[in-house]
Every structure is written in C-alpha cells, then in structure tokens.
Amino acid sequence: MTFKTLTAIAAGTALTAGAALAEQHQMDRSDWPESFTVGTASQGGTYFAYGSGWANLVAEELGLSGGAEVTGGPMQNMALVHTGEAQFGMTTMGPAAESLEGTNPIAPGLQMTNACAIFPMYQTPFSVTTLASSGIESVSDIPDGARIGFGPAGSTSDTYFPRMMEELGVNFERRNGGWDDLGGQLQDGLLDVIAFAAGVPVPAVSQLEVQTDINIIEFTEEEQQQIIDAFPVSEFSIEADTYSTLEEDARSVAMWNFAIANCDLPASFVNAVVDTVMSDNERMVGIHSAASETLPENWDKNKVMKWHPGAAQWFEENAGADIPDDMIHGG
Incomplete structure (x- = not known):
C-alpha cells in the first residue's frame, strides 16, 4: 500500500501567517515527525477535498511538510494508519468498527487497534x-x-x-x-x-x-x-x-466521520494538530462546507474507537469532554 503524495506544503518562515501558532507549539517537538500524510479517498469526493484542506492547514500552521494521499477510502485508511504507512487518515464509524473487529476486507482477521480517533469531521x-x-x-x-x-x-x-x-x-x-x-x-x-x-x-x-x-x-x-x-x-x-x-x-x-491517527504518534504532536483544526472552524468551513459539523461538542459522536491521548487531552481541556479512561489508548 504505497501511494503517491499528491499535495505537499512546506513550512514557512517566522513571517508567514502561521508563524504564531507554529511558535506556540515549539515545546517538546524533538520527537515530532518531519512530515506527514493524510489518507483520504478518490478525487472528486468530499474526503479528498476536506482531507487535502486540513492537511495543508496543519502543515502550514505547524511548520511541517505534509499533504493528502489518494486512497481507497475509510477501510484502506484504517489499514494505512494502523500500520503507520500514513500518520493520519479519515474514516466512518461503520468501517472503523469492522476494522477493529478484524473484518476489514483489506486484511481479514487483523484487528486494527493502532488507529485512534482524533477529531469529529462531519456526517x-x-x-x-x-x-x-x-x-x-x-x-x-x-x-x-x-x-x-x-x-x-x-x-x-x-x-x-x-x-x-x-x-x-x-x-x-x-x-x-x-x-x-x-x-x-x-x-x-x-x-x-x-x-x-x-x-x-x-x-x-x-x-x-x-x-x-x-x-x-x-x-x-x-x-x-x-x-x-x-x-x-x-x-x-x-x-x-x-x-x-x-x-x-x-x-x-x-x-459519522472521524479523523484518525496512528496511536503511536507523540501526544504533543497530535494535540497540536487537533488544536490547529478545531480552533479555526471558520477556516475549515472555507475548505469545505461539510466542516460546519467539525465542532468540539461533537466529540461524543465517537462510540467506537479509542482516542489518541493527545486528542483526548485537547477535548477534555477545551470542550469539557468526559472521556472514560478505557476509551483512551493506553488508558
């Protein structure tokens, strides 16, 4: 499962629009990846437009190289993120549940438990x-x-x-x-x-x-x-x-759709990614109108996947989320 990265945006300097937010997340970046990819779906669909948009937003604001990949969609994204071939992806609750149960047709019998929820997208x-x-x-x-x-x-x-x-x-x-x-x-x-x-x-x-x-x-x-x-x-x-x-x-x-991350990614990195996306809904809606549902209060729509610790921390601190320990990876 190797895919061509279709969009890549490099970091700007301290004079770019994203400099302030990038500086805000300078602490504890030693274990952050230098680049990342977001598994989306086919061109012409909402996943590709939405995923390309938030990948570029995060890359710009955090000073990293990152972008979207065309994939087969939610089932394949679960596999790519679980194995770490993609750092991030997007999935729907049905395919997520099947992947966790080991009935994902891409790898029957493999329970894809190393893909974690990071933020709600839209229905x-x-x-x-x-x-x-x-x-x-x-x-x-x-x-x-x-x-x-x-x-x-x-x-x-x-x-x-x-x-x-x-x-x-x-x-x-x-x-x-x-x-x-x-x-x-x-x-x-x-x-x-x-x-x-x-x-x-x-x-x-x-x-x-x-x-x-x-x-x-x-x-x-x-x-x-x-x-x-x-x-x-x-x-x-x-x-x-x-x-x-x-x-x-x-x-x-x-x-419901959720963004996902490999569960082994550093908590501070994922926390910064979630903060970038969830703190600027107006900009997200500008990327795609479906993001009108990309709101902190929709954290509770995830009833299937374990949360990445960095994402769980953000929603607990900023959205008053009460996420049970057994719904947080490693908890």
Whole structure:
C-alpha cells in the first residue's frame, strides 16, 4: 500500500501567517515527525477535498511538510494508519468498527487497534443521483439490473450502499470507481445510477448538475426507517440549498466521520494538530462546507474507537469532554 503524495506544503518562515501558532507549539517537538500524510479517498469526493484542506492547514500552521494521499477510502485508511504507512487518515464509524473487529476486507482477521480517533469531521449522507432523462425519480423506480456506481472499492459507500439497496429490494449490477470517473460514466450512459456516500455537497454531484439535468433521489419515510433499523446510520436531511437541483430538503440517512491517527504518534504532536483544526472552524468551513459539523461538542459522536491521548487531552481541556479512561489508548 504505497501511494503517491499528491499535495505537499512546506513550512514557512517566522513571517508567514502561521508563524504564531507554529511558535506556540515549539515545546517538546524533538520527537515530532518531519512530515506527514493524510489518507483520504478518490478525487472528486468530499474526503479528498476536506482531507487535502486540513492537511495543508496543519502543515502550514505547524511548520511541517505534509499533504493528502489518494486512497481507497475509510477501510484502506484504517489499514494505512494502523500500520503507520500514513500518520493520519479519515474514516466512518461503520468501517472503523469492522476494522477493529478484524473484518476489514483489506486484511481479514487483523484487528486494527493502532488507529485512534482524533477529531469529529462531519456526517456522511447516503444519496442517490441519476440523470433526469432516466425517468428514475425514486428508489422504487430503479429498474432490475440497473448499473449502479458505488464509489471506490472498499469505501464507505461501497461497503454499505449495496447492502442498503439489497435491503430495499433493488437488483443491480455493481460498479466501482472514483467519483469523478463514475460521474463521467453516468453522463455517457454507461451507468444508470450513482449511489453516493460522501459529505455534502459532493464535488462530483455539483459538477454534474452544472453540466446536465439530474435527479437527486430521496428515501421515503418507510425506506429511511428500514435502513436505520438495519445499519449503523441515523436520520439525516440534505438541505435544499446544498444543490441547485433540490427544491426542498431531501430525506436521507448518514454515518459519522472521524479523523484518525496512528496511536503511536507523540501526544504533543497530535494535540497540536487537533488544536490547529478545531480552533479555526471558520477556516475549515472555507475548505469545505461539510466542516460546519467539525465542532468540539461533537466529540461524543465517537462510540467506537479509542482516542489518541493527545486528542483526548485537547477535548477534555477545551470542550469539557468526559472521556472514560478505557476509551483512551493506553488508558
């Protein structure tokens, strides 16, 4: 699992905008890494845009070289972070739980317990997109044998959306690929549906609706409840102003995302990373609007993974978090 670092930002001098914060974290930096990578997902998805943004922010503010890597998404990020091939990554609670249990398909039987939670990101809604010309306006309209793109193999979307479709009685041909690639296939008539699980707005969907007429399919109340009863998701509504295509809020379900770190990283380093991200939400929202949920009070949405000690300290000191000792790595 070796990947090309796509974005790298070197440190500035004491005259850069990040100098003050970098200086604030000068203490006990002797064991910090000189560079870092953040495992994201495919280009065209929210993970890549969001992950590239916070990687660059941290690199700039802490005076390090760091950036994002294209990966297969949450499942692969758990493996990369657990082994230390990536210092940081991003995952959703479902894939995290499976990885901790040893059922991650990338390494069956390996309990990936050396990946720790460091901060809450946002909820990932599950949504369905088709071309308006397809005539598909509901899940029940999806024809037997429809060619559905579920995102990169091993991603949250690919792990859960096929199961959800089966739960709702949809028969389909499963296709995988990056979100940009699948968007192109939908436009070219090579796919009938794309089943997105990504923070909204999904860049690939925003691009699609600029280029052609699309339908964003919502779940019925009955379908929503059926999925909630069967999977680790909660009720969610995609607000109408998320996409120009939507005229009203769209009923959906969602799963929480968390940033993760290798549990062996120095506590002071992880604490500084968390402080950089969580102390400037306005800048994070400027990176991607999904970061409107990247708030200290959402620390309690992690009910699956152990916290990195450096991150736990930050949330206890700055968000009044009451994290049990047995939920902190090494505690």
